[in-house]
Structures are given as C-alpha cells and as structure tokens.
C-alpha cells in the first residue's frame with residue numbers, strides 16, 4: 001500500500017520527487033472554500049437520495065465546516081504527499097471524524113469535483129470583475145463630465161487629425177469597457193453550469209439528484225454530458241480571452257497616458273502618488289503605473305496561450321495536463337483585477353492640462369477638413385475642395401502660418417468661394433459642435449452619451 005487514497009492497486013511508494021512534481025496544492029489551495037461548499041452540497045444530496053444517512057451527512061458537514069475554520073485561521077497543514085486540495089480536505093476529515101468520512105467521495109470523482117470548484121471560483125470572480133468594470137466605467141464617465149469643456153487634438157496614425165472633446169475620447173474607452181463587461185456577462189452564462197455527478201467521466205450508478213446539487217449551489221443549469229463536464233475548460237479559455245481583450249483596452253489607455261504625460265505632449269500630469277522617480281536622474285517622474293498595466297497585458301495574453309495550448313490536443317475525457325489550467329486562470333483573474341482596481345483609483349487623480357490640450361488643437365492644421373467642407377457647402381465637389389485645401393495647407397506651411405491665420409485675400413487666391421464667414425468655422429469649438437452626426441464629438445452628443453452611460457451603469461448596479 002502506498003498510503004494514498006488511491007493506493008489500493010499499488011505496492012510501491014510514490015517517489016518524493018514525483019509527489020512534489022505532481023502536487024498542485026500550492027496552487028489549488030485557493031479553492032478550499034469552493035471545495036468545501038461543493039462537498040457539503042454533495043453530502044446533502046447523498047443523504048436526500050438515501051445514498052448515505054442523514055446522520056452521516058450531518059457528521060461530515062460539521063467536520064467540513066471545522067476544516068474551513070482551520071484553513072481560515074491558518075491552522076491547517078499542507079503536504080505534497082496529499083497532492084491537491086480535494087485530498088487534503090478528505091484526509092483531514094477522516095482524521096477528524098473517523099471512518100464515516102470515507103463515504104464523502106461516493107458517486108464523485110476528483111474530475112467532476114475540480115470542474116465544480118473551478119466553475120464556482122470563476123463565477124464569483126467574473127461577477128466581481130463585472131462590478132469592478134462598472135466602477136471603472138463610472139470613473140471614466142465622471143471624468144468626462146467634469147471635463148466636458150476640454151478640447152484636445154484627435155489623432156489618426158498619431159498625427160493630429162481633427163479636434164475632439166477630451167470627454168469624447170474618454171467615452172470611447174467607456175464603450176470598450178462596457179463591451180468587456182458584456183463579454184464577461186456572456187461567459188458567465190457558460191461558466192455557471194453544474195458538473196458534479198458526472199463522476200470520473202461516464203456518470204454514476206448511484207441514484208444521484210444532480211438538479212438538487214445544482215439548486216443547493218445556486219447553479220441555474222446542470223451539465224448535459226458527463227464526458228464534456230470533466231474534459232472541457234473552454235469556459236476558462238473564454239474567460240481569459242475576454243480578460244485579454246479587456247487588457248488590450250487597458251493597455252491602450254495606458255499607452256495614451258504615457259504619451260500624454262510626456263514633456264512633448266504635456267496634456268496631463270500624473271499624480272505623485274501614482275508615479276515614481278529615477279534613482280539617477282533627479283528630474284524624472286515616470287508613469288510606472290500605466291507602463292506596468294501595459295506590460296501586464298502581455299502576461300494575460302500569455303495565460304490565454306497557455307490555456308489554449310494545454311487543451312489543444314487532449315483526448316477525452318480528463319487528462320492530468322488540465323491541472324495546469326489553474327495557474328493561468330488565477331493569474332488572469334488576479335492581473336486583470338489589479339489593473340482595473342488601480343485605474344479606478346488613479347484616473348480621478350490625473351491632472352488635466354486643458355490649456356495645453358487646446359493649444360495643441362489650434363496648431364497643426366486640424367481645421368483642414370473643415371476648410372474643405374466649407375467650400376463644399378458653397379457648392380464645390382468634395383474632391384476639388386480637398387485638393388484646394390491641400391494647396392492652402394502647403395502655402396500656409398511655407399508662410400509659417402495656420403489656415404485660420406491666412407488673410408481672406410490669401411484664401412481667395414485658392415478659391416473665390418471664400419468669404420468672411422469662413423473664420424467662424426475654423427475654430428476648435430465650432431469644428432467640434434458642428435459634428436452632430438450620431439456618435440460624433442459635438443458637446444450635445446457627448447453630454448447625451450454621458451447621461452445614457454450613467455443610466456446604464458445605474459441599471460446594472462441595481463441588478
């Protein structure tokens with residue numbers, strides 16, 4: 001006998017190096033509370049189905065609750081020889097309450113047990129991420145509202161394009177994070193399915209009541225195929241894929257904060273509490289928080305690739321390779337949450353340099369499109385107007401002027417259609433407020449988007 005719960009068919013002992021190598025306790029001990037809740041529900045179901053007596057169930061439940069307390073107060077001892085959290089709890093239960101504990105694993109396998117634990121864990125974390133995303137979205141909306149009067153250059157190719165409201169730029173991120181929350185809600189539906197009762201792979205000969213277990217654990221659905229239940233982790237892949245997309249968005253806003261806080265841009269100032277200095281260059285104030293968020297995005301993408309690669313060639317049903325899923329899952333959850341949380345704290349503290357943003361919006365020919373559009377309103381076909389405006393830009397560049405700094409006479413040399421009213425439309429305010437198309441940057445639109453966002457968040461938070 002090897003002394004293991006599975007030791008019956010073994011006559012030799014497991015090598016220590018193999019115990020250490022196959023053990024997952026350092027990682028999966030995080031699942032203790034899900035494991036215990038699952039075992040308690042399993043006990044209740046076994047007794048309801050008269051597979052064990054109510055007295056046996058009561059003894060086991062009491063023992064399990066005591067173990068939970070011991071784990072939480074740091075009294076519980078872990079050891080590689082017990083492999084994983086399931087075996088630790090089961091072995092300890094036997095120590096505490098005696099032979100009756102040996103019935104806990106009736107009609108169950110660690111294969112459906114771990115699938116259950118992971119689903120319960122991820123369900124909780126996904127819900128918490130959805131809540132955190134709501135808080136982040138609120139912070140963004142509040143910032144947009146507070147700075148509704150701030151104008152900045154909008155960019156394409158990181159070249160100045162057209163002026164936009166800073167609030168409009170922020171609200172673009174609101175949209176991205178709202179979709180991220182939607183993706184999280186979507187995968188929650190597929191996470192929230194109860195696998196217990198699938199046993200090792202084929203189901204069980206005991207008269208289990210899986211719907212009852214699901215009800216006890218708050219699952220709206222029971223998994224339909226026992227092999228799929230123990231062999232599939234696409235719900236984790238899907239979660240990490242959603243987390244990765246959210247990290248892309250966090251990484252992009254981080255990149256912008258890094259650029260905006262540079263001396264060359266000078267659009268924002270990072271709060272001292274969220275920046276660090278250099279050990280050699282006394283003048284430095286570095287945007288470490290956004291940089292680290294940007295870096296951590298790579299880490300979450302790595303978790304996604306890990307998961308995909310772990311699963312990709314596995315034959316049905318359970319394979320031990322799948323034990324490696326938890327590192328990737330925990331890391332993606334922890335990393336995403338940490339990044340969202342720090343953004344919730346940092347964003348409201350950022351100093352917005354309104355004047356610098358406006359100055360940058362008034363230089364660099366951001367009004368060239370409007371210059372051309374003006375000619376179109378006077379009857380010129382757009383392509384001709386575009387070419388005419390292009391020539392005017394080249395001319396102004398030669399004079400070291402902006403388009404709005406040309407005289408009316410100079411403008412007229414490009415087209416007789418120009419008259420005094422052109423100057424009104426070349427200001428950043430006018431350019432912004434004439435972009436009233438749905439979804440455009442006009443102040444009225446952005447205010448409406450902010451109001452809708454607040455309503456949507458209010459409704460979600462109440463749900």
Ligand code: ARG
Pocket residue numbers: 024028084110111114318320322323324
């Ligand atoms: N620690 C294992 C895991 O995380 C639990 C399931 C083990 N099942 C088995 N037959 N060895 O995947």
